[in-house]
Amino acid sequence: MAMNAKQCACRWVLQHQHKLKQAARSCHLKVKEVLGIDEYRNYEYDNEYTFKYSELTTTLAEPKQLRAKPDVSELKFGQIFTDHMFKVFYHKALGGWQKPEIIPFENISLHPAAKVLHYAVELFEGLKAYRGVDGKIRMFRPDLNMQRMNLSAIGSGLPTFDGSELIKCMNRLIQIDQEWVPHSEASSLYIRPTLIGVDGTLGVAQSESALLFTILCPVGAYFDDKNDSVALFADPSYTRAWPGGCGDRKMGSNYGPTIRVQRKALRKGCQQVLWLYGEDHQVTEVGTMNIFIFYVNERGERILATPPLNGLILPGVVRQSILQMAHEWGEFQIQQRTITMNEVIRLQEENRLLEMFGSGTACVVSPISSIEYLGRILPIPTMEHSKPLYNRIREQLYAIQYGHFEHPWAVPIDSVY
Amino acid sequence: MALVQFTITKVQPLFTRMTMRHFSTPTKTKAANTNNIRKSVFISQSNDVFTNLALEDWLYRNYDFTNHHIMMLWRNDPCVVIGRHQNPWVEANVADLNHITEKGVQLARRNSGGGTVYHDQGNLNVTFFTARDQYNRKHNLELIARAIFREYGIKIDIAPREDLVVRNAKVSGTAAKLGQPNAYHHCTLLVEVDKVDLNQALHKHEDGIKTNATKSVKSKVLNLCEANPKITVDGLLSAIGWEYMRTPANSFKDGGKLLASQQNGFQMINPTEQWFPGIADIRDTLQDWEWCYGKTPKFSVTKSFAVPTRFLNSFDSITENLKVTMNVEQGRISDVTLYVPPGLSSTGFSGEAKVITSLKGHKFTEDAINSLEWSLSGSEYGLVDDRDKFVTECVRQVMTSV
Secondary structure: OOOOOOOOHHHHHHHOHHHHHHHHHHHHHHHHHHOOOOOOOOOOOHHHOOOOHHHOEEOOOOHHHOOOOOOHHHOOOOOOOOOEEEEEEEEHHHOEEOOOEEEEOOOOOOOOOOHHHHHOOEEEOOEEEEEOOOOOEEEEOHHHHHHHHHHHHHHHOOOOOOHHHHHHHHHHHHHHOHHHOOOOOOOEEEEEEEEEEOOOOOOOOOOOEEEEEEEEEEEOOOOOOOOOOEEEEEOOOOOOOOOOOOOOOOOHHHOHHHHHHHHHHHHOOOOEEEEEEOOOOEEEEEOOEEEEEEEEOOOOOEEEEEOOOOOOOOOOHHHHHHHHHHHHHOOOEEEEOOOEHHHHHHHHHOOOEEEEEEEEOOOEEEEEEEEEEOOEEEEOHHHHOOOOHHHHHHHHHHHHHOOOOOEOOEEEHHHHO | OOOOOOOOOOOHHHHHHHHHOOOOOOOOOOOOOHHHOEEEEEEEOOOOHHHHHHHHHHHHHHOOOOOEEEEEEEOOOOEEEEOOOOOHHHHOOHHHHHHOOOOOOEEEEOOOOOOOEEEOOOEEEEEEEEEHHHOOHHHHHHHHHHHHHHHHOOOOEEOOOOOEEEOOEEOOOEEEEEOOOEEEEEEEEEOOOOHHHHHHHHOOOOOOEEEOOOOOOOOOEOOHHHHOOOOOHHHHHHHHHHHHHHOOOOOOOOOHHHHHHOOOEEEEEOOOOOOOOOHHHHHHHHHOHHHHOOOOOOEEEEEEEEOOHHHEOOOOOOOOEEEEEEEEEOOEEEEEEEEOOOOEOOHHHHHHHHHHHOOOOOEOOHHHHHHHHHHHHOOOOOOOOHHHHHHHHHHHHHHHOO
């Protein structure tokens, strides 16, 4: 496509905009290909492959629809929701994604045969927005959650979308409900985008209609006592994820069956479940978090290790952030490899185990103080160090999230437009 | 796919260097572009005047209003709110406030200047927060007038002193605080206020007070419900909020529902310490006696009392009055002087000097009187002379009848 030197670039762009759009789409599709998403086709209309922020309509709540704000101490995780929500439907029969909207918070009405109710055709995400020290609100790495959400969608047979459009819509939603974030530090807004299959037919087949919605929960200071460590319960007779399954996707069907095991752990006086897999009792995840161990190897080197993304592990955003940060620090080796209970026990008996902690959006890191395993309680010395790694990680991530300094991982919401 | 490459020459830095030479003080280069301004309407969950004034002050001190304008809507349980430089004893019936309405009437001093107003649940307060350079009182009042007309058909006139007036009676009082970088303009709206309580609380005695404090200009007031019985505080709150959001920041070109839906909408606000760190301290200051009464500009009170004949020494003395003058500074009695008429023997008053000096430094309230009575009934004086009792009774009356 040779360009006449005298032609204005703008005119050229306008004349070739159709081809440019095609190029943009094929770029998007090539990205999908690289990510390993095999289905791609030529789209005739935009709404076949995504909804758009530019078509978002907003209905603001009337004063009488608002909920009174409780005291910050009553903001327990996931129990209080904000005044508005985001919703967008997908209907294959109507050409794909419909117009997105922000509306006052309300219940959802479903056909009784909706696939989400029968076959758990559902996926969700969890991320947070933080009110920084400068008063601006920042989301933490939403692009990673969007990537993960689209992968989960493909796994559930649900439609994919352009993550950057959802980020813009969520920005607007947070902007409207931002007074639900207390002005004190250590407060955040938990963001829950969810995608469900709502097709009202009982066949176990791809859902032809879907609903993507996002709700927000204000969260007060998470840890009052900074020394809140957790005791784990590990029982190899329970399996959370298996090869060839979907344990590496954030789907509701992975979490429902864990509730009864969690209750068993609580009855034993523990706080979380340590999920084991296989004959060799591999350590996979803790509760709904990824797991890290920090130890000294036989040569006296310090190693930070975490299970690899082999299909059993959810690719956590905090997990990835920790690995990237540790890599930048360059102070110790980082390994993504299988870790077994025997190794943990051996390290602990030889006094080479330094720390074990979980990582997740809710509390960044959660230090582990003991594991109950096959009838014995294994103490973990995480809390016994003066300058533990988990604390350094937590402080660094807090500093980024609360805007102590500018960082590409936490972008203020107003600047995305 | 780099189909087209642009090279942009950096002209911008040249311009800023040139313009900088014309200004002696660098101004903040914030967006004065009013298209960027988003509006929120905050509804306070509290009915306590001190909490709400503290919230107002917190927002004024801590928020960045460059691209975000806020309207705060609040209601208080019965209270009298005086201006920053006013005298509560002149403006309100301080001694009786506790006995008006079931729970009594509070007294608060706000940070902005202006006159005294009475609040109860039939009154709606509106505060407009902006950056200093976006402050526009006329715009705000016009906006309220439009909201009321659009929803209730009441025609409101804006009087020369920027009061909102219906049928020549005031329905609103206005005050403002301008600072850097923020400013606010607030006003009251009488929707269905209890006028009997209002008059009792604000009833001023003509009682010989000399002061430089700002005096309120008393006007005839009207409740909006007298113009349209359908109006309620909740309804008005909603109407003003929507009008605020559908009107652009600097003009009256109605943006309709579309513009309103682009704003940030209504928000409930819980004005407690954990939501707004620092607000508890502000509230404590506002509620303190030192602020409400202690900040009164200095004034003097003079009262005269007819001397009963039995205290006069001779029958042909002209009945003159005993005059008591009390100087009050920072809410405390700084001096008490007596004009003693001839005929009232001075020998009987040797005790009263001490009585009077013991008053100095006391708060100009019942406390001082109690101390007065206590010191009088003390054994130092034994049986108190009737004349002493008369004088102290006069002094007491000066304080309680203000």
